[in-house]
Every structure is written in structure tokens, then in C-alpha cells.
Amino acid sequence: MAYSEKVMDHFTNPRNMGEIENASGVGTVGNAKCGDIMRIYLDIDENQIVRDVKFKTFGCGAAVATSSMATELVKGKSIYEALQVTNKAVMEALDGLPPVKVHCSLLAEEAIHAALWDYATKHGIEIPGLQKPVTDISEHEEEEEY
Numbered sequence: 001m002a003y004s005e006k007v008m009d010h011f012t013n014p015r016n017m018g019e020i021e022n023a024s025g026v027g028t029v030g031n032a033k034c035g036d037i038m039r040i041y042l043d044i045d046e047n048q049i050v051r052d053v054k055f056k057t058f059g060c061g062a063a064v065a066t067s068s069m070a071t072e073l074v075k076g077k078s079i080y081e082a083l084q085v086t087n088k089a090v091m092e093a094l095d096g097l098p099p100v101k102v103h104c105s106l107l108a109e110e111a112i113h114a115a116l117w118d119y120a121t122k123h124g125i126e127i128p129g130l131q132k133p134v135t136d137i138s139e140h141e142e143e144e145e146y
């Protein structure tokens with residue numbers, strides 16, 4: 001299995017690892033199949049811009065690298081732009097992932113969505129296109145094609 005240099009870089013030197021106290025939104029998702037869990041914390045300002053973002057992952061190296069890159073991609077974005085940060089975008093930014101590790105990148109995307117959902121619910125707003133998050137992404141994994 002070959003990892004790109006960017007994956008190795010984000011794995012060995014993850015950006016934005018940690019947590020945010022009193023975060024505007026927190027999202028946690030897991031994958032029951034591999035047992036990995038990821039949590040994303042968003043600090044969103046009054047203009048609905050992601051001022052800060054942190055993550056915690058109990059997961060494999062690919063999950064760490066994709067979380068790290070995903071946090072870099074949503075930082076400074078509006079909540080609407082943050083919703084557009086897909087696992088594909090994250091993988092592209094990392095110069096790809098080995099096929100058996102593609103599912104790991106879904107954890108980051110889903111955790112961001114869950115955190116945005118938490119924020120939206122707390123503030124009584126609706127983010128168009130945002131679906132109620134799942135807590136276990138392996139549930140709908142079978143339907144996806146890799």
C-alpha cells in the first residue's frame with residue numbers, strides 16, 4: 001500500500017488536533033466495522049464563518065490524515081462552503097488514498113456535517129443540503145461504490 005507524501009505529512013504532523021471548549025458545534029461519528037471514531041469541533045463566528053476547527057480521532061492513519069486535511073479545508077470558510085468539503089475534495093488535496101482506505105476519508109466529511117448540524121440545531125437555522133447526520137457511517141457504506 002502506497003501513501004502519498006501529503007498523506008504521510010498530515011499523518012505524522014496532523015494540523016488542528018485537539019478540542020475546542022464551548023465549541024459552536026461538535027460532531028462525532030464512528031465506523032462500527034473498523035471501530036474508529038472521529039470528533040470535530042467547530043468555532044463559528046457571528047458571520048457564520050468557521051473561525052477555528054479541531055479534531056480528535058481514535059482511528060487509523062488515513063483517518064488522521066484526512067481529518068487533518070479536512071480541518072485545513074474548512075477553516076476560514078462559511079458554514080455553507082464548509083458543507084461542500086467532501087471526502088473527494090479531501091482526497092484530492094492529499095493526492096489520493098489507496099482504494100481500501102477511501103472509506104476512512106468519509107469519517108471526516110461526516111463528522112464535519114454532524115458538527116454543522118449541531119451548530120444549526122442550536123441556532124435554529126437551516127443549512128440547505130445538510131442532512132441529519134448518522135452516528136455510524138458503516139450503516140450506509142454498503143450502498144456506496146468505491
Ligand code: FES
Binds near residue numbers: 036060101104
Ligand atoms: Fe477505520 Fe480507517 S480503518 S477509519
